[in-house]
Amino acid sequence: MIGLLVAVVMGSTSDWPVMKLAANVLTELDIPHKNTVISAHRMPDELAQFGKTARSQGYSVIIAGAGGAAHLPGMLAANTTVPVIGVPVKTRTLSGIDSLLSIVQMPAGVPVGTTAIGDAGATNAALYAAEMLAITDATVAAKLDTYRAAQTQKARESGASLHE
């Protein structure tokens, strides 16, 4: 699986409780990934450098999570054509609506695929990244099938427990 690397980027370590859910799914699927803090606002030079070198560093997909004025995913996308999946992190003040609106409404020409707010978004970002990789990697496709089957089994069992 050489060359299939996912970047999990976040604006702050305070996003880690959410973004680690993405990292955990990637680990479960055996997908190599690297977790990094880069802030468009606080580290603009590093952000541009990361974006511009993302493809040559071997990244196939970037998952970028941020909260509030969440410009990180969009600014990464501005600096690379590696696909960027944006995760709106939930905020205390505006419940993540601020993050969502900051990420979702990109101008035509610079795409960011935006997930739901928070935990489900981070989980789905990793699964969506895996689905992209699975287009050309049968091993990842098989792992996704196993993941889905386990999820279905768990849902069936939880439903059955109501009848006990």
Ligand SMILES: Nc1c(C(=O)O)ncn1[C@@H]1O[C@H](COP(=O)(O)O)[C@@H](O)[C@H]1O
């Ligand atoms: N939205 C951004 C960006 C950015 O978009 O560049 N950099 C940090 N942040 C966000 O600020 C929030 C508070 O960060 P701190 O907890 O470090 O103060 C985090 O959710 C982070 O993603």
